[in-house]
Structure formats: structure tokens, C-alpha cells
Amino acid sequence: MLEVTGVTKYFSGKTAVSNIDLKVADGEFLSILGPSGCGKTTLLRLIAGLEHPNSGKLHLNGHDITHLSAHKRNVHTVFQRYALFPHMTVFDNIAFGLRCKKMDEIEIKKKVCDGLELANLKGQGHRAISTLSGGEQQRVALIRALVNTPSLLLLDEPLGALDLKLRLQLQHELVAIQKRVKTTFVFVTHDQQEALNMSDRVAVMNNSVIEQLGTPNEIYEFPKTYFVASFVGGINRLDGKLRVDDAGRCICDVESLGSFFMEAGESRTNGVQGGLCIRPEKLTIFSRRPSSDNVLEGVIKAQSYLGTHTQFEICLKNGKILNVFQQNTQKLAKKAYHVADKIFLAWQTNQSHFFADSSLS
Amino acid sequence: MKLLSRIGVAAIYIFLFLPMAVLVALSFNSAPRGSAWKGFTFIWYSKLFQNDAIIEALSRSLEIALQATALSAVFGLCLGVAVVRTHGVQRQFLGKLATLPIVLPEIVQGLSLLCFFVWLSLPLGETSVVIAHTAFGTAYVATLVRARLVAMDPLLEEAAADLGAKQSKIFFKITLPQLWPAVISGMLMVFTLSFDDFSVAFFTAGVGATTLPLKIYSMLKFGVSPEVNALSALILCTSLLLVTLAFWNQNHTWRKTVEES
Amino acid sequence: MTRNPQTFRVATFASLAWLWASFLVIAPLFYVIAISFLKRGTYGGIEPVLTLENYTRLADPYLSGTILMTLGRSVWLAFLSTVLCILVGFPLALFLVFKAGRARNALFFLLIIPFWTNFLIRTYAWVVILSDNGWLNSVLESFGLGPEFLHWLFTPKAVLIGMFYNYLPYMAMSLYVSVEKLDVHLLEAAADLGAGPLKRFFKVTLPLSIPGLIAGSIMVFIPALGEFVIPDILGGGTSLFVGNLLAQEFLTVRNWPFGAALSVILILMIGLCLYLFEKVTKGKGEDLIA
Numbered sequence: 001m002l003e004v005t006g007v008t009k010y011f012s013g014k015t016a017v018s019n020i021d022l023k024v025a026d027g028e029f030l031s032i033l034g035p036s037g038c039g040k041t042t043l044l045r046l047i048a049g050l051e052h053p054n055s056g057k058l059h060l061n062g063h064d065i066t067h068l069s070a071h072k073r074n075v076h077t078v079f080q081r082y083a084l085f086p087h088m089t090v091f092d093n094i095a096f097g098l099r100c101k102k103m104d105e106i107e108i109k110k111k112v113c114d115g116l117e118l119a120n121l122k123g124q125g126h127r128a129i130s131t132l133s134g135g136e137q138q139r140v141a142l143i144r145a146l147v148n149t150p151s152l153l154l155l156d157e158p159l160g161a162l163d164l165k166l167r168l169q170l171q172h173e174l175v176a177i178q179k180r181v182k183t184t185f186v187f188v189t190h191d192q193q194e195a196l197n198m199s200d201r202v203a204v205m206n207n208s209v210i211e212q213l214g215t216p217n218e219i220y221e222f223p224k225t226y227f228v229a230s231f232v233g234g235i236n237r238l239d240g241k242l243r244v245d246d247a248g249r250c251i252c253d254v255e256s257l258g259s260f261f262m263e264a265g266e267s268r269t270n271g272v273q274g275g276l277c278i279r280p281e282k283l284t285i286f287s288r289r290p291s292s293d294n295v296l297e298g299v300i301k302a303q304s305y306l307g308t309h310t311q312f313e314i315c316l317k318n319g320k321i322l323n324v325f326q327q328n329t330q331k332l333a334k335k336a337y338h339v340a341d342k343i344f345l346a347w348q349t350n351q352s353h354f355f356a357d358s359s360l361s
Numbered sequence: 362m363k364l365l366s367r368i369g370v371a372a373i374y375i376f377l378f379l380p381m382a383v384l385v386a387l388s389f390n391s392a393p394r395g396s397a398w399k400g401f402t403f404i405w406y407s408k409l410f411q412n413d414a415i416i417e418a419l420s421r422s423l424e425i426a427l428q429a430t431a432l433s434a435v436f437g438l439c440l441g442v443a444v445v446r447t448h449g450v451q452r453q454f455l456g457k458l459a460t461l462p463i464v465l466p467e468i469v470q471g472l473s474l475l476c477f478f479v480w481l482s483l484p485l486g487e488t489s490v491v492i493a494h495t496a497f498g499t500a501y502v503a504t505l506v507r508a509r510l511v512a513m514d515p516l517l518e519e520a521a522a523d524l525g526a527k528q529s530k531i532f533f534k535i536t537l538p539q540l541w542p543a544v545i546s547g548m549l550m551v552f553t554l555s556f557d558d559f560s561v562a563f564f565t566a567g568v569g570a571t572t573l574p575l576k577i578y579s580m581l582k583f584g585v586s587p588e589v590n591a592l593s594a595l596i597l598c599t600s601l602l603l604v605t606l607a608f609w610n611q612n613h614t615w616r617k618t619v620e621e622s
Numbered sequence: 623m624t625r626n627p628q629t630f631r632v633a634t635f636a637s638l639a640w641l642w643a644s645f646l647v648i649a650p651l652f653y654v655i656a657i658s659f660l661k662r663g664t665y666g667g668i669e670p671v672l673t674l675e676n677y678t679r680l681a682d683p684y685l686s687g688t689i690l691m692t693l694g695r696s697v698w699l700a701f702l703s704t705v706l707c708i709l710v711g712f713p714l715a716l717f718l719v720f721k722a723g724r725a726r727n728a729l730f731f732l733l734i735i736p737f738w739t740n741f742l743i744r745t746y747a748w749v750v751i752l753s754d755n756g757w758l759n760s761v762l763e764s765f766g767l768g769p770e771f772l773h774w775l776f777t778p779k780a781v782l783i784g785m786f787y788n789y790l791p792y793m794a795m796s797l798y799v800s801v802e803k804l805d806v807h808l809l810e811a812a813a814d815l816g817a818g819p820l821k822r823f824f825k826v827t828l829p830l831s832i833p834g835l836i837a838g839s840i841m842v843f844i845p846a847l848g849e850f851v852i853p854d855i856l857g858g859g860t861s862l863f864v865g866n867l868l869a870q871e872f873l874t875v876r877n878w879p880f881g882a883a884l885s886v887i888l889i890l891m892i893g894l895c896l897y898l899f900e901k902v903t904k905g906k907g908e909d910l911i912a
Contacts, residue, residue, distance in 0.1 A: 048814055049813075049814075050810050050813070050814065069813070070810070070813040070814050071812075071813045071814070071815075071816050071817055071818050072816075075814075076814055076815060077810075077811070077814045079807055079810070079811055079814075081807065083805065083807040083808050083810065083811035084811075085808060085811075085812075085826065086808075086830075087829045087830055096812070096815050096817070096825075097815035097816050100815060100816035100817050100818075100821060101816060144815070145814075145815070148815065148816070363721075366713075366717055366721065369713065369717075370714060370717050370729075373710060373714055373790075374729075374732060376787075377732075377733075377736050377787075377790070377791070378732075378735075378736075379751070380744060380747030380748055380750075380751055380787070381736075381739070381744065381747060383747060383750060383751055383757045384743070384746075384747045384750060387750060387757070394755070435638070436638060436639070436641075436642045438635075439634075439635040439636075439638035439639045439642075440635075440638075440639040440642060440643075442632065442635040442639075443632060443635045443636040443638075443639035443640075444639070446632040446635070447632055447636055451636070455636075455639055455640075455643065458643045458647050458648070459643075461647055462647065464840075464844060464892070464896065465844075465848075465889070465892065466844065466845050466847060466848025466849070466865075466888075466892070467845070467848070468848045468849075468850050468865050468868055468869070469848055469885055469888060469889060470650075472654065472868065472872055472881065472882075472885055473650035473651050473653065473654045473885070474646070474650050475872070476650065476653050476654055476657060476878065476882070477649060477650035477653050477654075480653060492646070495642075495646065496642075496646040496647065496650075499642050499646075503639075528631055553738060557739075557740045557741060557742070559741070559742045559851060560850070560851060563869075564872070564873075574740065574742050577742055577743065577746070578742060581746055581749070581855060589746070590750070593740075593743040593746060593747070596739070596740050596743055597739055597740070597743060600735075600738055600739040600740065601735060601739070603738070604731075604734065604735050604738045604739075605731075608731050608734075
């Protein structure tokens with residue numbers, strides 16, 4: 001229902017967003033995830049109408065809104081630092097948009113009260129903004145936007161200013177509210193845990209482009225680029241060269257460490273330079289060499305016992321350090337491994353990724 | 362709409378600068394009276410430089426301004442520090458007193474000081490003007506010092522104390538250097554205010570101590586010689602130059618501090 | 623509230639501060655209040671005789687009329703000047719903050735120039751412009767309107783123009799500082815929620831600018847009340863306003879006790895203004911002068 005086609009925006013020579021294509025479905029919770037400066041906030045502001053694109057088009061429910069000013073769009077935003085009007089009460093803040101629509105005051109009162117109840121702020125309408133806590137302010141900002149029943153709700157890193165516990169709590173609340181009101185949410189964040197946890201789909205942005213758009217599962221397990229793989233979750237990387245043997249299998253030759261089988265995906269070109277990447281939880285530690293296709297020898301450099309799992313830093317023959325997560329599936333009276341132990345790492349062929357250097361960011 | 366607002370703003374600025382421009386233009390007008398243009402001349406400027414009374418008034422104004430500035434700097438620094446670092450009732454009182462000279466109209470200040478000087482049998486002359494200018498100058502310096510002191514990190518002084526510095530050392534080596542820009546700005550401000558002051562000097566100068574503004578006033582009142590135009594034009598241009606320098610300097614130092622940090 | 627380190631003895635500073643305060647602020651004011659209760663001497667001095675006649679004179683039906691009229695005129699003039707300054711200064715400040723872009727610094731600089739140039743000269747410039755054979759009339763003459771078309775000099779009109787001209791930069795600067803502090807995000811949020819440009823101004827910009835408007839008004843109204851130079855030069859020196867009246871009583875008529883009484887009235891009026899101001903802003907702790 002929101003269609004972004006070929007949108008580009010630059011500021012004094014620097015490109016903020018470059019040729020963005022995006023389709024957001026009705027009722028979906030979409031996150032735009034990326035590091036600072038990748039253009040995600042600019043993209044959000046373009047959708048909100050607070051900026052206008054240099055080229056490209058935006059369509060909302062079939063209507064071309066590309067050059068429509070912000071106050072004419074039925075799209076509302078929850079701002080990063082809430083932007084609540086300090087000279088108005090909670091009630092007046094929430095009622096603001098409704099009053100702009102010149103709604104009847106009795107109806108406004110009903111809607112605002114419903115909104116306050118939805119946000120767990122029943123009866124708090126008379127309070128001054130300065131007396132609200134961070135979490136309360138966030139909720140008021142949310143309701144202020146939602147109460148106008150927008151076609152699309154935009155959220156610009158709304159949980160960034162809150163402490164961890166509150167963030168997690170509000171993440172749940174936001175998703176619950178979204179499912180209840182069935183409004184389409186577009187949520188911008190740099191926190192991948194947030195994006196994975198809350199969204200139906202995630203768009204990973206980097207350097208003004210969308211590198212991948214997919215479900216959280218797709219993004220995590222099937223990253224299309226090295227950036228996506230390394231930004232969302234941790235990843236280990238071994239530089240090497242792709243080789244296709246006579247049987248058609250893909251092999252990555254890593255200097256001084258050996259050759260490893262892998263599924264190369266699209267880049268089945270012989271001789272291409274790239275990185276063999278494996279997630280920390282996909283590596284298994286053995287005290288004796290296992291009979292697996294892909295084995296690496298190493299020494300435990302450091303380990304952190306975290307109760308549910310143990311994090312290891314393994315030093316390989318060529319000095320490279322790999323991160324490994326092992327879930328603690330057994331009750332053990334003492335640690336299974338110690339620092340300086342010689343161990344072996346193994347992984348399944350289909351659990352690794354290969355990214356050619358040209359696709360590196 | 363955009364064009365209309367731009368025209369409006371331009372009109373305001375033209376309004377602000379028109380009088381000064383007209384004055385400067387007329388100072389070169391060879392007509393001794395009126396505004397009709399009769400030809401370009403420097404004659405009023407040359408007459409100006411031969412006018413001893415004006416030169417005397419100018420030097421007197423400068424003397425007074427310098428003295429008042431120096432005194433205001435000292436007292437203003439003390440007042441600014443006192444307002445921030447004292448407590449309770451004393452602090453409130455000093456705070457209010459510090460703003461009084463800025464808020465009260467100049468005529469009230471001039472009057473009250475005149476009465477006071479006469480009661481003390483203080484002879485009216487240059488000294489009385491210096492004292493009167495110090496009265497309000499101190500308040501201006503204090504305001505700037507106060508703002509700067511409040512914004513200063515108290516940890517700097519505490520760190521120095523922790524490291525064993527004596528009280529006087531703390532002030533002179535830590536606090537004062539930080540306050541210096543405020544004092545300098547204050548001094549520039551007081552100098553300008555003192556040099557330009559008419560209202561207060563009008564009451565406190567007495568007969569013998571004619572400052573430049575007082576001289577200009579008497580020239581205005583008793584026959585308008587075009588020399589006044591030339592003098593006004595010169596003063597305007599000097600002010601313009603000084604303001605430009607001050608602004609450029611402030612911008613320059615600000616940018617430098619930003620770049621260095 | 624910033625911490626107040628007690629790292630050096632404040633006593634020395636405080637004592638010098640009190641020296642200045644008591645000698646140059648408190649004492650003169652007290653003296654003025656004191657002599658307002660004394661009698662005028664035969665030759666213009668002060669007789670140490672307590673009396674209320676200076677104040678009762680104000681209530682004297684014959685004389686009070688003129689004085690009340692003078693006070694009323696001064697208040698009216700100060701009020702008009704303030705309103706004019708707001709009507710012109712506020713849009714100017716808004717333009718500078720929101721629409722000026724890169725030109726903002728340059729325009730602000732141009733704004734403060736008149737602020738720093740000699741006020742007497744700037745006032746005199748209006749004499750040159752407004753006098754019967756002045757610049758304005760010669761310009762109008764070149765447009766075909768008869769010689770000496772306007773007779774504005776030495777009228778209240780000229781005084782108003784002079785006041786407005788002098789106080790506009792004060793108001794504009796005060797408003798600029800206040801508007802600059804406005805959070806742009808608030809305006810964006812208002813637009814985002816459906817408020818057009820006009821609504822954004824009345825519902826967000828204006829309410830949040832009120833402290834600045836009040837501060838600017840104080841900076842104009844109070845000095846304007848006591849103004850005597852501008853009425854003197856542009857108004858022809860007649861005692862139309864409180865300032866001129868005061869100057870007259872002190873320097874020409876030499877009735878110091880009466881002049882002192884008038885000063886006290888003026889100070890009380892100003893005190894009232896400031897009290898009202900503080901009430902309205904509820905002492906938000908902002909330093910309005912700096």
C-alpha cells in the first residue's frame with residue numbers, strides 16, 4: 001500500500017538515499033535497519049513528507065504523494081525524542097491532530113480517552129509533559145500519532161532514549177498495539193535485536209541503499225551481502241578463493257588453513273576472491289578431530305561462561321581469531337574446556353556463506 | 362509569499378540603515394543648510410578637524426571611557442563572582458542590585474547620582490561622570506561574568522584544590538582565565554556605552570566636563586552646522602568598523618574553539 | 623542547579639561588590655526617595671523640612687491634570703512603541719531563524735550594527751530626514767508633491783518614529799534569541815499531525831515565543847517610559863513626556879524635591895511592570911537580561 005519507487009535524495013552533494021525501491025504491505029510491521037548515517041531516517045522523513053525527493057515517486061494506496069506536504073498526508077510519525085508540545089497537557093497533545101481535522105470535541109474526548117487507555121495511561125490526560133517519565137512520553141507520542149488513524153505510522157528509533165528493561169517491555173507493547181489497531185508500522189532502528197524481534201520484514205540499509213529486504217529469518221540465515229551478514233548478528237570470516245572442482249562442488253581455498261566445501265550460491269565463478277563466513281553458533285567444538293568435511297584446528301584463547309551458553313575465542317594456525325557459541329546442553333560440574341586447549345572446529349557445509357569481494361561493503 | 366517576505370525584510374533593513382546613510386551622504390553636501398544636493402565637498406570635515414572644542418570633547422570622552430571601563434572591569438568581576446558564589450539572602454540581594462542599573466531608565470540613574478553627588482559635595486566634572494559610568498558599567502560586566510561563571514565546570518576548581526592549590530592560586534590560575542573572555546567582552550561593551558552615553562552624562566557632567574555626545578547635543582540645539590553631519594558620519598563609520606572587527610573576532614575564535622575541540 | 627564550589631574565599635569579592643552596590647546604587651536611590659519628602663529651598667536648594675507637599679501636589683486638581691496627562695502620554699507612547707516593535711520585530715526574528723538560511727549570520731550582524739552606534743546621532747539623523755527642508759521632503763518634492771509637504775518634525779509622530787527606530791533592534795534581538803531556542807522538531811511534529819503553516823504558527827510558534835516577547839517588551843517599554851532625549855530632539859523640547867518633565871524640574875526649574883517625587887512615581891511604575899513580568903513568567907529562572 002506504500003510504494004517507494006526509485007527515490008533518491010541528496011543534501012549539498014552527499015547522497016542520503018539512492019534509488020530506493022520499497023513496497024510496504026497493508027498491516028505489516030516493517031523495520032528499516034542500518035548503522036548511523038545509512039539514510040534510514042532520511043527515508044522515513046521522505047515518506048512522512050518532511051523532505052521531498054530529488055527523484056523518484058511515492059504512492060500511498062494508489063495516490064501519488066511525492067510532492068504532497070507533510071500536513072496533507074495521512075501519514076504520522078513518532079519522533080526520536082518524542083517532540084511532545086511542552087506548553088500543552090497530555091490530552092491536548094493527543095488531541096492536536098484531531099483538532100486540526102476539525103473533529104467534534106465530544107468525539108475528540110472519546111478518542112483521546114480510548115487512546116490513553118490503550119497506552120496504559122488512563123486518566124492521565126491532565127498531566128503536564130514535563131512530569132512524564134521517558135516511557136510515558138514515548139507512549140503519549142505513540143498515541144498522539146495513532147489516534148488520527150493514519151494509513152501508515154512511522155517510528156524513528158522511538159526506543160533509543162530508554163533503558164534496556166523499559167525498551168524490551170515497550171517492544172512487546174508496540175507489537176501488541178500494532179496487532180490490535182492493524183495499522184502499518186514502518187520502524188527505523190540501528191538495533192538489530194529490536195528489528196529481528198518486532199518485525200514482519202526487515203529492510204537492511206547501508207550507505208544510502210537497501211541491501212536486503214526479507215523476513216527476520218531470511219535476513220539472519222540467508223544474508224545476501226557480507227554487510228548484512230556482519231551487521232545482523234556476529235559472523236566469522238575467512239578470506240579465500242572460490243574453486244569449482246571436476247564434480248561441480250564449490251570449494252573455498254583459504255591460505256595456510258586448507259580447503260573447505262561450501263554452497264556458493266550465485267557466485268559460482270571460478271577463481272573469484274571472497275570470504276567464507278560462518279555464524280558463531282554454527283561452529284561446533286571437538287576435543288578430537290571429527291570425521292566432518294570441514295574441520296579447523298585451533299587453540300582456545302579465551303572463554304566466557306554465560307550460563308546458557310559459553311562464548312569462545314579460538315585462535316587458528318594463521319593467527320586469525322574465530323568466535324564460537326556453544327549452548328550448554330549438559331549439566332557439568334566443571335568446565336569442559338580450558339584456555340590453551342587444542343581443539344577442533346567443524347561445521348556443516350550448508351551452514352556457511354560465501355561473499356565475493358565485489359559484494360563487500 | 363516568499364517574495365513578499367523577502368521584500369518586507371529588505372524594507373526593514375533599508376529603514377534601519379537609511380538615516381545613517383542619509384547623514385553620511387549629507388556630510389559631503391556643500392549646501393550649508395537643507396538637504397538639497399549642491400555638490401560634493403570635504404569642507405565640513407576639514408572644519409571639523411580645526412574645531413578645538415570638538416577635539417577636546419573627543420579626548421575627554423575617551424579618557425572617561427577608559428577610566429570607567431577599567432573600574433567597571435574590576436568591580437564587575439567582583440560583583441559577578443559574588444552573585445554566583447554567595448548564598449541565601451545576600452545572593453538574592455546582590456543579584457537584584459546587579460540588574461538594577463540595566464533595568465532602570467538612564468534618566469533615573471543620572472538624576473539619582475546627581476542628587477547624591479551634590480549632597481556629598483562632590484564637584485561635578487570628569488570624575489563624577491567616570492563614577493556615574495562605573496555605576497552602570499559594573500552591572501553590564503557583572504552580567505557577562507555571571508553567565509560565564511555559571512556555565513563553567515565547577516570540577517576544574519575542585520580538581521585544583523584536590524591537587525593542593527591555595528585559594529588565591531585557584532582563582533588566578535583556574536577561574537580567572539576562564540572568566541577573561543567575559544571580562545573582555547564586558548569591557549568592550551562598557552567602553553562603547555560610556556563613549557556613547559548622553560543621558561547619564563547630561564546630569565552628572567556639570568559645566569566643565571563636556572563629553573562628545575554632550576557637545577553634539579549642544580551643536581544640535583544651537584544651530585545646526587553641517588560639521589555635525591561630518592562628525593556624525595565619522596563616528597558612525599568608526600562604530601561600524603569596530604562592530605565588524607568584534608563580530609569577525611568572535612566568529613573567528615568560536616570557530617577556532619570548535620575546530621580545536 | 624549547578625554546584626557551588628567553595629574553593630576560594632568570596633568575602634573579598636563580596637565586599638567590593640557591596641561597596642559598589644551601596645555607594646552607587648542603593649545610596650543614590652535612597653537619597654532620591656529621601657528628598658522627595660523634603661521641602662524645596664527658596665533659591666532652588668533643599669530645606670531639611672519633612673513634608674508631603676511634593677506628593678500632594680500630584681493630587682492637586684490644577685496641576686495634577688497636566689502631570690497625569692504627561693504620565694499618560696508617556697505610557698501610551700511607550701506602549702505604542704512596544705507594539706510597533708513587536709509587529710515588525712517578531713516577523714523579522716522568525717524570518718531570520720527559519721527562512722534566512724546561510725544569510726542568517728550576516729543579517730544578524732546587520733541587525734546589531736545600529737544597536738552599537740551612537741544613539742544620539744541616529745536620532746539626529748531623523749531630524750535631518752524629517753525636518754521641513756529635510757531629506758524626506760526633498761524626495762517627495764522630486765515626485766511632484768509641493769515643497770515642505772510634510773510637517774512631521776517636532777510632533778508626536780516624529781517622536782514615535784524615533785522611538786520605534788531606536789528600540790526595534792532591542793526587540794528584534796531579544797526575539798531572535800528566543801525564537802532560535804525553538805525546537806524545530808516540534809514544528810515538524812505539528813506538520814506531521816496535519817497542521818498547516820498558519821496553524822503551526824498560532825498553536826506552536828507563538829505560544830512558545832511568549833517568554834521572548836515579554837522579555838523584549840520589557841527591554842523596550844521600561845526605557846521608553848523614561849525616554850527624554852528623543853522627545854527633546856525630535857519633539858521640540860516641550861515637556862510632553864515624563865522624561866522631559868523630570869529633566870526640566872531638575873535642571874531648569876530646580877525643584878529637586880518635586881522632581882524626586884516624580885522619579886519615585888516612575889520607579890514605582892517600573893517596579894510594577896517588573897513584578898507583573900515576573901508573575902507571568904513565574905520566575906522560570908531564565909536570565910532575561912543576559
